[in-house]
Amino acid sequence: MRVVHYVAVWVGLVILVALELVVFNAGLPPAQARAGIIGLASVAALLVAVFYQHLIREPRGVALLYIAGLLAALGLIIGMVVSLGVQAGLGSF
Amino acid sequence: MEIPLNSVRRWLFTTNHKDVGILYFITSLYFLVVGGALAVLMRLQLMAPGLNILQSAPFNQAVTVHGLVMVLWFLSPLAFAFANYFVPLQIGARDLAFPRLNAMSYWFYLFGGLLAAIGFFTPGGAIDTGWTVYAPLNTAKYSPQLGVTLGGAGLLMLIASVTMSTVNFLVTIFRSRAPGMTLWRMPIYTWGILLTVFMMLFAFPSVAAGVIMLAADRLLGTLYFSSVEGGAILWDHLFWFFGHPEVYIVLVPGLVAIAEVLPVFARKPLYGKKILITALIIGSIMSFMVWAHHMFVTGIDPGFRKFMTITTETISIPFGVATLAFILTLVGASIRFTTPMLFALGGVALFIIGGITGVFNSSVALDYYLRGTYWIVAHFHYTLVGGATTGLIAALYYWWPKMTGRMFNEKLGKLHFIVYMIGFNLLYFPMHFLIDMPRRVFTYPAGMGWELPNMLATMGTIVFALSWLILFINLYQSLRKGEPAGNNPWGAWSLEWLVPSPPPRHNYDGQPVVKADGTITIQPIPANGGHHIHETHYSKWPLFISLGMFVTFLGVGLGLPVLLLGALILIGSIVGWAKEKFIAVEPAEGERWPFANVERVRLGVWTLLFGEVVLFGALIGSYIFVRINSATWPAPGEFLNPMEGAINTFILVTSSLTAILALAGAKSGNQGLLRGGLIATFILGFIFLFNKGREWSELFSHGITFSSGLPATTYYITTGAHGMHVAAGLAVLIYLIIHAFKGRITKENHAGLEGFDLYWHFVDIVWLFLFPLFYLI
Ligand code: HEM
Numbered sequence A: 001m002r003v004v005h006y007v008a009v010w011v012g013l014v015i016l017v018a019l020e021l022v023v024f025n026a027g028l029p030p031a032q033a034r035a036g037i038i039g040l041a042s043v044a045a046l047l048v049a050v051f052y053q054h055l056i057r058e059p060r061g062v063a064l065l066y067i068a069g070l071l072a073a074l075g076l077i078i079g080m081v082v083s084l085g086v087q088a089g090l091g092s093f
Numbered sequence B: 001m002e003i004p005l006n007s008v009r010r011w012l013f014t015t016n017h018k019d020v021g022i023l024y025f026i027t028s029l030y031f032l033v034v035g036g037a038l039a040v041l042m043r044l045q046l047m048a049p050g051l052n053i054l055q056s057a058p059f060n061q062a063v064t065v066h067g068l069v070m071v072l073w074f075l076s077p078l079a080f081a082f083a084n085y086f087v088p089l090q091i092g093a094r095d096l097a098f099p100r101l102n103a104m105s106y107w108f109y110l111f112g113g114l115l116a117a118i119g120f121f122t123p124g125g126a127i128d129t130g131w132t133v134y135a136p137l138n139t140a141k142y143s144p145q146l147g148v149t150l151g152g153a154g155l156l157m158l159i160a161s162v163t164m165s166t167v168n169f170l171v172t173i174f175r176s177r178a179p180g181m182t183l184w185r186m187p188i189y190t191w192g193i194l195l196t197v198f199m200m201l202f203a204f205p206s207v208a209a210g211v212i213m214l215a216a217d218r219l220l221g222t223l224y225f226s227s228v229e230g231g232a233i234l235w236d237h238l239f240w241f242f243g244h245p246e247v248y249i250v251l252v253p254g255l256v257a258i259a260e261v262l263p264v265f266a267r268k269p270l271y272g273k274k275i276l277i278t279a280l281i282i283g284s285i286m287s288f289m290v291w292a293h294h295m296f297v298t299g300i301d302p303g304f305r306k307f308m309t310i311t312t313e314t315i316s317i318p319f320g321v322a323t324l325a326f327i328l329t330l331v332g333a334s335i336r337f338t339t340p341m342l343f344a345l346g347g348v349a350l351f352i353i354g355g356i357t358g359v360f361n362s363s364v365a366l367d368y369y370l371r372g373t374y375w376i377v378a379h380f381h382y383t384l385v386g387g388a389t390t391g392l393i394a395a396l397y398y399w400w401p402k403m404t405g406r407m408f409n410e411k412l413g414k415l416h417f418i419v420y421m422i423g424f425n426l427l428y429f430p431m432h433f434l435i436d437m438p439r440r441v442f443t444y445p446a447g448m449g450w451e452l453p454n455m456l457a458t459m460g461t462i463v464f465a466l467s468w469l470i471l472f473i474n475l476y477q478s479l480r481k482g483e484p485a486g487n488n489p490w491g492a493w494s495l496e497w498l499v500p501s502p503p504p505r506h507n508y509d510g511q512p513v514v515k516a517d518g519t520i521t522i523q524p525i526p527a528n529g530g531h532h533i534h535e536t537h538y539s540k541w542p543l544f545i546s547l548g549m550f551v552t553f554l555g556v557g558l559g560l561p562v563l564l565l566g567a568l569i570l571i572g573s574i575v576g577w578a579k580e581k582f583i584a585v586e587p588a589e590g591e592r593w594p595f596a597n598v599e600r601v602r603l604g605v606w607t608l609l610f611g612e613v614v615l616f617g618a619l620i621g622s623y624i625f626v627r628i629n630s631a632t633w634p635a636p637g638e639f640l641n642p643m644e645g646a647i648n649t650f651i652l653v654t655s656s657l658t659a660i661l662a663l664a665g666a667k668s669g670n671q672g673l674l675r676g677g678l679i680a681t682f683i684l685g686f687i688f689l690f691n692k693g694r695e696w697s698e699l700f701s702h703g704i705t706f707s708s709g710l711p712a713t714t715y716y717i718t719t720g721a722h723g724m725h726v727a728a729g730l731a732v733l734i735y736l737i738i739h740a741f742k743g744r745i746t747k748e749n750h751a752g753l754e755g756f757d758l759y760w761h762f763v764d765i766v767w768l769f770l771f772p773l774f775y776l777i
């Protein structure tokens, strides 16, 4: 990858973080604001992983294991939340 | 550095995988004796009602240290003694991928164990919370004594050791296989170790997060486990998300040891090797989906319980398949009943019993009655000791001649087996009848019908302990006057039996090559201009770094001077490590699927990061958990300033850009870009930390401290853990900058920088989530 590509990714990241602030200040209902902000953050994280960590060039095994770690982490988080009872989970977060 | 083979220094400074394997072997048996002595004391106390051999406090310490030591410092390390020694041999490698790191894993393991055990000599005694270290008993309020903090420190050192091993074994197995040694052709023990380290990689970070949070609670006064919103259930999740995979982490090496031994003495190949491997893979994955069966009686959501019941009942299927593969290997075979074979067969039999009792536990209705009784103690000893340990004893007898070059006494071996089986069953079978007797209680009243099983169990303990004595005598005699073993005393067919016993330091005089039909040849290494590969086999820094860490942790208890001394040793020896020229040659060719193009250091860093994902997942999960569980929570912007967070986010994102530009500079030979990029990255990282520090001190000056409620607790510890990662990155950057300015980072040689970049971008990714989670929502 060339230097301009890296800079382009950086511009993308800055815009995404700025958008998070926009959504934050837009006065949306909390649930929508949260979904939007976390969505934007996830896209930004994905950009870093794919272009700065070069997942795009690595063998698929690397991405698979990355995802495996992510699934383990998500499984733990979801399990923790669900164990509190579905209602609690939806109610206050 | 060359060191005479018969000197003490060899063992202190060695980095050779076989030496390290022997160190693990001896140390794990040492911890077995420690844990065993504690067990004997407990069983003497429980021999009859109302005895006074161990009072409640010492009993609690004994039961705790026994559990921790046996699982974490004896059983797994014994498996990794064999893994260290035999995985490189079995795949045709010269050593592990990172020999120095391997030595350091060992020393961290040893010093961690000493930290945990040293508690016995402090006022208040050793850690006494049970091996599960349940909250809120683990907090300063209920367990203020130093022993618990030391136990936590010991655990942290062990977790660090395990992490280093995990990275090392994964990179080795994926990158150092001999030509023709495809994954499917790997011997079953190596396969089992591969799966084991995968489970370790994703399981240990969860408990690591738990212990870090506990340490913060105890030392800084945060509220994770002393609050009701976190408390017992939070710890349960973090502990058992690790804990259930952990029981498979100790089980799988035992099972594959059995699978290694059975075919050799049944004189036929392992039945359904691919099916067995597939079953173990499924079992390993599923082991992450059953953890809450340890929480059935805690009042968690019934739907969630039902889910975990189903997964738990399903997980016995893969292990049933494994057992079936063993039995079918034996059908129609002409069996040689040698000592290793007897232990392998015994292991299968005992494991079946333990598996059956496990299925009972997975029923929520039954578990209400079984939970916390001696039935559970029987269950897990049949699996952990009966299955896993017995399997590893089979491996011990099987590989002893290879490791020492000498045979053991077969008659004594058989005697060991008989006494072992009698002792084990006399010890644990009666516990099935103590189905209503609570475990972890130091005494019991007469007249409950518990006398006879307890008496039998204590007699069994004595017999069982004697059986180990027979083993040790046998090994001692073998070392002194055993028959020479020759290369292949058992007529086995995996690679390690092709070389002399014990194998030479570099393992193979040539390059092993595996052909499609499974035959193995050792081909002479093409004489590269005729000069010999020059490898390093010794380094003093692994020992010194571990010692520094040990003293630092001691300092947490003993005070600032000790702490500073430890930090000094630690920093000095890290610098020494960084400056040392250590050569570990990677094989020029071999099987590397699926990571052929991922260079060794990079794959190592990747592996570390996969585990880090779970570490931060656990920290973030804990934050979400306590937040949902709290009645109120400050609105976004109420105590943190979103703009400050955003500015820091821009700074860190930009540092990712400068880091990648530095790498691009190295790759294109543009030294200016390389150096400028590294320095810019350092400055930006430093500003990020500086801003964080300012933010923290501002909060503190407004009276928002670690103990000002869970919002503060979670904010400080989660971003603090992230900040430590940034700081560690800055330390590595200093090293890289020095190297860059000495002209040592070049087009051809930038593996270290590439590894750093991966790490730095990961730290950036974590912050990309922490920023919105803490500042915006
Ligand atoms: C065959 C499938 C298995 C099933 C279905 C199963 C099920 C269970 C269940 C439901 C419990 C919780 C019981 C309670 O605390 O009330 C339990 C406890 C336990 N199991 Fe298993 N298990 C199985 C195999 C194993 C294996 C293979 C090991 C170790 C090698 C093991 C080690 C343990 C340990 C250490 C505990 C107790 C932990 C504690 O509370 O201290 N289990 N098992």
Ligand SMILES: [Cu+2]
Pocket: B243, B244, B247, B290, B291, B293, B294
């Ligand atoms: Cu379990």
